[in-house]
Amino acid sequence: MRELIEIRKDEIIPDQTNALALQGICPGTRVSANILKLFDRGLEIFAKEARPVGMVAAISGNDFDFVYAGEGRNDTNTPVAEIFRKADHLALFAVTVGQTLHDKINELFVAKDFALGSMLDSVASVGVEKAADLLEIFFRDGLQREFGVDGNIAVMRYSPGYCGWHVSGQRKLFDYLKPEEVGITLRPSYLMEPLKSASGVIIAGSPEIHVFADTYACCSQCESHSCRQRISRLVNSTGASGSGGQPAAME
Amino acid sequence: MDLLKQIAMALQCGDSDGIGELLQQALDNKLAPKEILDRGLIAGMNVVGDRYKKHEIFLPEVLLAAKAMHMGMEKLKPLFLKDEVVARGRIVIGTVQGDIHDIGKNLVAIMLSGAGFEVIDLGKDVPPKKFIETAIEHNAKVIGMSALLTTTMPIMKKVVEGLKEKGLDGKIRTVIGGAPVSNEFAAQIGADGYGYDSVQAVDCIRKLISLS
């Protein structure tokens, strides 16, 4: 399975909490009317300018082993290396909300509309994450249709540049997936264009495989520990408990 | 309220429409452009920076103020005596080669201009040579570099080394920033400073310039 996925904009409407978090505003903080107006304006522009599109391609464990090795720059022990070996199904993905949106952000900065430009940047970043969420659902639905896997299968994505998977791993990922077909290219510095894009692997398997303790070498360099939230959500929704033990408290 | 205080206040409110009229009034009252800049616009922007540090206001409000600051500067700039505006120092800034992520760098440049520095923005994908040549050509005191991914961070080291080779370390200071960059990395490559965000960037550069 290798599919180009046209994503509807109304399926990935960026939420206020996450967009404001990227603006440095903690969830639950009371904000001024000016900020809310900027967010609404950002959403309007997003609805007009976003061109969300993605690609998902199933990959065997053996092939992913090769892709994951990348340019040989991963950490020695990583959560993904352990998780994917226990997976039932794997797929590579790449997704973007498009170049037009990025151009619009630049345009706003040139016009000195800094606050709106910056808000739109955050809105667009959240849009990418939402689009990637949709690809996970797309893959899971495909597995249910094709293999009749049960609804409790846990599907999660992991990206190069996170969790000890070196960002240079994107080269082999691109060689295999070829997301150039949906307009996503990779620079020699491993930066994707359009900027508002994400790539990685979607791992499907029993919920337990995704549970790990944040004690890997890479965890000490990680600022966000956002995996804890993802794992907590998974544990709460499925009752999973993995070899890594219960995840630490959410941030 | 005195006119300069009104200007500072308009700036704090991000009133980019109203600021022009207040500046005109100040000029009509024969206030010197430099005084309007220092005691009106920059004074207002300093309050904005302080309130941001205390979490009383947030990034969007800082940027609304920055727009007002920019409008004000556009009006005052033609009135300055030559070099009067460069008094605080000239900064060359850019996103390093291989990297096209420039929003963070833009925010830093905006805040530096707001603090009264003259900023030469080289944009994105900037090779090490270009940073150094521009800084020499324009007699800049600081080079600011931004990176989004760990893979483009080594370019920062090349700039630091390039300055050393030319015997310019200590004369032209280097400040780095961006999501994957840290204080430790700055120390490791011998950069003079690191800024976590745009407000820290201004503080750090102010400190470095006062040293030179």
Ligand code: B12
């Ligand atoms: C939002 C986000 C995204 C968004 C948007 C990307 C974008 N930047 O436009 C999306 C979801 C698309 C994304 C994708 C990816 N991301 Co991302 N992303 C982030 C996140 C959470 C915030 C970045 C951001 O926009 N911040 C807001 C802007 C305004 O901040 P900023 O650019 O950092 O600038 C501020 C400061 O750094 C500082 N500063 C900046 N420049 C300068 C210069 C000077 C001189 C000074 C003093 C200060 C300074 O001041 C600025 C203003 O406050 C960071 C993590 C983090 N906490 O920073 C990861 C992060 C940048 N991403 C990361 C990665 C790995 C990726 C991907 C490669 C993942 C993938 N495989 O899909 C892709 C790459 C995208 C691409 N085009 O190649 C890594 C990079 C580290 C690395 N390993 O190289 C980070 C650090 C997360 C991590 N692992 O810790 N990402």
